[in-house]
Amino acid sequence: MLRIAIDKIDSLFDAIAEKQTLYIPVDREDGAAEYKKYESGMKMSNSLNTLRSAKDFFFPQTENLVEFKMEGKQIEVKDIREESEDFVIFGVRACDARSFSILDKVYLVDPVDSFYKNRRDHGVVVSMACTRPAETCFCSAFGIDPTAPEGDVSCWNDGSYIYFEANTEKGKAFVDSISSLLEDGDASSLENVKAETKRILSLLPLSNLSTDSFGGDKLNEYFNSEKWAELSESCIGCGTCTFVCPTCQCYDIKDFNTGNGIKRFRCWDSCMYSDFTKMAHGNPRISQLERFRQRFMHKLVYFPANNNGEFGCVGCGRCLSKCPISMNIVKVMKALEVK
């Protein structure tokens, strides 16, 4: 298997960054990790995951869609789309790598979202297998193996080397482009690393979380559950869970008058916000109960109903550690679950 010694990883990053934009997870001062554009000298973070998910690369928090010039009764439409540059995201964890395929099921189905597709076409996802899962991890519940992450290229770290395996054409081309820096080497040590990670996974508090009682066919059963009132009573209606979530994909489209034209942009939106469904004549989701229910029903029931049973959650655990009142999808699943 192709590999590179960990102490030479900087030279690899330098080589990649020479050709295209490279993003790696780096540690912030407050201890949290975030993706940063690589510049020589940056150290890759060792933490399990970034605070914000990797969806930003393909579905940024805000992006301009189109511009209008208004003159009298005339409107001029300006298509401001540009071809995205090639870029590489290094060190994506298995959960985030899976989240892209979930976003694809929304944005790449007909009619294709050209803004998203453009970035997707130009981005190479290099994933990294997990070795130190946290107590908030529950990706296994959604059939994700953190020791075998998806992505264009998968990587493993055995403590002294990083191993590469291309999964797609795009990934192959990427590995070829850096092959002069890689060496062929024995990968047998990885088996131990994977086995140890799997042992840890089985010890995690959420390792027994099951999705068996959820799915597209449980619509009315869960929608009408009495548990929602209790579960949602302390929800403060902020958008934290949706904004840190790698699979939340809802957006709003808004116009901004710059004084010399109108910029139409889209930005992340949250079903937890009171104005999400508000219309001129009223709001079909009048209280936080309905909004709270929408989010979890979407992940656990509606999304699987429309996508052959695949759930809209990847178990990354971000909402578990970030929710201001610590209400999250695990608590919801455990409360609703039909034993």
Added chain:
Amino acid sequence: MNANDTLIPHIGVVTDIRIDTPDVKTFRVNAINADGTVGGKVFEHMPGQCAMLSIPGVGEAMFSITSSPTNKEFMEFSIKKCGCLTNWLHAMDVGQQITIRGPYGNAFPVETELKGKDLLFIAGGIGLAPLRSVINYVRDNRANYGDVQIVYGSRSMDDLVDYKEIIDEWMTDDGIEVNLTIDREQEGWDGHVGFVPNYVKELNPSLNKTVLICGPPIMIKFTLNGLKELGFTETQVYTTMELRMKCGVGKCGRCNIGNKYVCKDGPVFRFDELGELPDEY
């Protein structure tokens, strides 16, 4: 980046504005052709489909296309004044350009399930707007459909949308029965007075009719109950829905009822389909 994106709109020109009622205007929209002339339609559609209209800087919203696809000259939108964007639209003059994108959503199954059937249209207030497209489509393809009955009610005589077209065209057509009603007695009105649901029950339409219904949610609810009492089944009744929309293509995530998106899987639903969905609209 040549690919067309559904979020990037076309320009339409408002070539005629008709005042229907004190708070409803009908706007005629034409395309701007490659040679700069104004005429024709921005795109083709089927009856029941919708379009996103917008004034940049004011807002964008989904409106059902009121004109029939058989009209090759222009598209029409009947719009009630009720919010920020519609207020703006009501204040504009002929010649104003607007942005338009679509068509979105499914349509009434005029070429499949409705073909050859006797049709009963039930509309309340501005609810006539989406049905007008179907009614005119049926009138223009008269041979394909059986008897047509239209029950239309509004608050008052002045609030009947498209009153002139109803009187001059629909009522004079053969094989079309039009029943109008208004909520309260009014001078100059010698027709029926009463709410739509009750009127439908009084009329006692024959059970072989397929029903298309649109109006305020409360009217739909009571009319549906009335129809069921008369013996109609849910599979015979179609309606068209509306929720807040932003993208129009099932991606922005807000117009869902259960796992169905009104903009993509709707807006036209048969009542048995709606029955399977949670009651959140």
Added chain:
Amino acid sequence: MQEAMINKAKQLLADGTVNRVIGWKKGEFVYDITPAIFETAEELDADFVYNEFTAANVSKYLVKESKKEGKILAFLKPCDTYSLNQLTKEHRVNRDNIYVVGIPGGPKLDAEKIKAKGITGITGIKNENYTLKIETVYGEQTMPFYEAISDKCASCKSKKHVTYDELIGEDGDVLESNRFDMVEKLENMTAQERYDFWRAELSKCIRCNACRNVCPACTCEKCVFDNPESGVENKAASNSFEENMFHIIRAFHVAGRCTDCGECSRVCPQNIPLHLLNRKFIKDINSLYGEYQAGEDTTTKAPLNAYTTDDCEASIVHERGVE
């Protein structure tokens, strides 16, 4: 403590003084605790928890809860009582419908601080003589208790309950806190340094509105940031101006009403020190218009609702401190 609280709650439920209890409910781990309402003794026994991680301020929930039928029992930490008093002053809660049991406060711990040390896979946390023994799936780890104290408790302003119907334990005193130290440190930087500091912090903002929604002083029926007509709607492009704008206005709207409970910084998913903006206003108010602690009582006028004819001029800003 938890035992005493559960017994008190059961007793008050049993004698009909209250029909509900607002407190904290245990979660999946030791630290993910959710504010919750309990109605029966069984629920209390099963889920009620009070420990080092029950940092959430429950007083904002009382805005809604106190309007319901019957009295509600609220366990309030000293800092929470300031929030409740402020809400009472602004007529946002019906104080008659609330039975306050004052409980000793912190220091509370912040799980994020433990995780920031690289400790992960946490299955249990015990405090032994101010050393945290943390059980993890990777073996036991230890860290000093004080290093895990949440920011809001590290600069505690008061251990005194300003309102209560009953106390468990003894009441404390207003403390000499160091809460303005960081504000002062920033004030002594150059404008460029301050600008760089805040740009680095505020550019992290993801506009989730958690700071606003959790804030006990933010109780407007309709927030200006939720009003599409205001031109400052919360769903804005994430650019530097909108970030500055949001945080200035958010802090300004609670200036003179903020009790410095520290919830805004606690809930920020991006760990932005938002409390510094609030404290800057508090510090300015103290120094320019006289010492004022919001929530200390229910009668005095808020500093921005009052004036004296010999207030300082705005030019004072130009005359003091570092350029």
Added chain:
Amino acid sequence: MQVNDNKEFQPLIVAFCCNWCSYAGADLSGTNRLNYPTNVKIIRVPCSCRVNPMFILRAFQRGADGVILCGCHPGDCHYTSGNYFTRRRMTLLFSMLDFLGIERDRTRVEWVSAAEGAKFAATMNEFTEAVKKLGPNRRLEDLRCKKQ
């Protein structure tokens, strides 16, 4: 707001003027043929107290390089006490802007009565010069609003 062709920076100044005093003061300075820079754009408000902190931030967003707020002298407010509230509010706002590292000389409050045409002109001249020295507003600008 490029007034002339030479390269000297011409700031855009927004002046919120109270209808009952400084707006009339500006008028008076005009009828007295006193000069004040064309950079100053006056927005009339019913009372200095009408100025929401958001107005000031919005002005910066829309391209202002300096914002000045003019009201009645303390004690002279047409509505008795409006300007007293303004004084507290703006003191705190300016202090906050300063705290965020935004140049403090870009904002100012000045009390100008209807009779003080000369003071109005002098204040505007002085303020424009001060802002000119600071250069364009970079720290509180919105790049989207930049003229292309």
